[in-house]
Amino acid sequence: MGFLTLEGLTRLYGDVAAVSDVSLSVAKGEFVSLLGPSGCGKTTTLQMIAGLVEPTSGRITLDGRDITHEKPDRRGLGIVFQSYALFPHMTVAQNVSFGLEMRRVARAEREARVRQALALVQLAALADRYPRQLSGGQRQRVAVARALVIDPPVLLLDEPLSNLDAKLREEMQFELRGIQQRVGTTTIMVTHDQGEALSMSDRVVVMEQGHIVQVDAPYRLYESPATSFISAFVGKMNRLSGVWRPGGVEIGGRLLPCNGAGLSEGAAAVLAIRPEKIGLKAPGAGVLDGRVKGRFFLGSAWFFTVETPAGLIGVSLPNAGEEPAREGDAVGLDWSSTSAKAAKPEGAQGA
Numbered sequence: 001m002g003f004l005t006l007e008g009l010t011r012l013y014g015d016v017a018a019v020s021d022v023s024l025s026v027a028k029g030e031f032v033s034l035l036g037p038s039g040c041g042k043t044t045t046l047q048m049i050a051g052l053v054e055p056t057s058g059r060i061t062l063d064g065r066d067i068t069h070e071k072p073d074r075r076g077l078g079i080v081f082q083s084y085a086l087f088p089h090m091t092v093a094q095n096v097s098f099g100l101e102m103r104r105v106a107r108a109e110r111e112a113r114v115r116q117a118l119a120l121v122q123l124a125a126l127a128d129r130y131p132r133q134l135s136g137g138q139r140q141r142v143a144v145a146r147a148l149v150i151d152p153p154v155l156l157l158d159e160p161l162s163n164l165d166a167k168l169r170e171e172m173q174f175e176l177r178g179i180q181q182r183v184g185t186t187t188i189m190v191t192h193d194q195g196e197a198l199s200m201s202d203r204v205v206v207m208e209q210g211h212i213v214q215v216d217a218p219y220r221l222y223e224s225p226a227t228s229f230i231s232a233f234v235g236k237m238n239r240l241s242g243v244w245r246p247g248g249v250e251i252g253g254r255l256l257p258c259n260g261a262g263l264s265e266g267a268a269a270v271l272a273i274r275p276e277k278i279g280l281k282a283p284g285a286g287v288l289d290g291r292v293k294g295r296f297f298l299g300s301a302w303f304f305t306v307e308t309p310a311g312l313i314g315v316s317l318p319n320a321g322e323e324p325a326r327e328g329d330a331v332g333l334d335w336s337s338t339s340a341k342a343a344k345p346e347g348a349q350g351a
């Protein structure tokens with residue numbers, strides 16, 4: 001039995017299901033992300049856990065207690081929303097202290113806990129500043145301190161980093177995860193950013209149109225996406241259509257090596273391979289020849305689009321400090337059969 005469990009959680013708006021039959025068990029201390037495109041039901045799920053949206057049906061338990069219909073303040077969860085809405089007329093310390101005052105915590109204890117929470121997010125030195133005197137990342141950390149100071153059983157984060165610029169956002173990913181690991185607070189974070197979900201979470205819950213479609217550790221999700229929707233949403237994936245033959249998928253008379261369980265010979269099949277699993281070689285030295293159409297330098301890697309008889313294929317190579325193939329060059333694409341997987345075309349079952 002999990003520390004926080006959702007059982008068949010559903011929320012209808014009229015006859016539209018914002019969240020549909022969501023079941024999930026979260027262990028104590030776990031960091032779980034809800035990942036999915038806009039409108040898939042992430043925020044609605046989080047708000048039902050917080051008690052801000054009433055479920056149409058289903059059940060929520062916290063540490064064995066049914067909290068489905070409990071008032072938000074009785075649940076005592078820590079919440080950080082997208083616009084973390086600090087009180088502008090209060091100092092950092094007063095912002096963090098607010099939740100403790102509402103809970104009638106005595107002054108001495110309040111001061112100690114505020115100091116502790118600010119130390120945790122490395123803002124002790126800025127306790128007397130006002131929010132307008134802080135950077136975006138500092139404000140964000142105040143919001144986290146404010147949520148953690150009440151020592152909540154569960155921390156709920158809704159797109160907590162979305163207001164930050166790209167670099168700060170990346171730094172805060174590691175920082176927030178570090179804080180969570182030090183405190184050990186069970187955390188549920190909503191995000192539509194796959195990089196964020198992969199880098200911060202113990203497990204990622206992928207949602208599509210109100211439903212959970214996969215729950216897995218980040219690495220497993222990336223390596224074994226359950227559907228083509230997930231493989232396209234989490235990282236990049238090449239998908240090449242052909243016919244299954246023993247050992248691979250045949251496209252235009254070439255056999256492209258891959259694994260394919262449960263496919264019968266001659267059946268339509270789609271080969272799926274990640275760009276970073278493909279190597280560039282001399283023409284004729286790989287499993288498929290092509291010509292470089294586009295080349296993009298990403299700093300730590302190069303990304304190529306290569307025109308081939310099987311279609312346009314994306315290839316990603318780590319930057320090894322030398323200039324690789326150029327646009328227009330003839331190249332061979334190479335991969336091992338274990339890096340590619342074949343499945344029935346989507347629409348048919350079991351992709």
Ligand SMILES: Nc1ncnc2c1ncn2[C@@H]1O[C@H](COP(=O)(O)OP(=O)(O)OP(=O)(O)O)[C@@H](O)[C@H]1O
Nearest residue numbers: 013017018036037038039040041042043044045192
């Ligand atoms: N109060 C409401 N009334 C009617 N429909 C709603 C309401 N709140 C949410 N919805 C609908 O429920 C669906 C899920 O919304 P939700 O806010 O949970 O999505 P989300 O995954 O958080 O999206 P985003 O990434 O854009 O924040 C959407 O189709 C939305 O329009």
Ligand SMILES: [Mg+2]
Nearest residue numbers: 042043044190
């Ligand atoms: Mg949302």
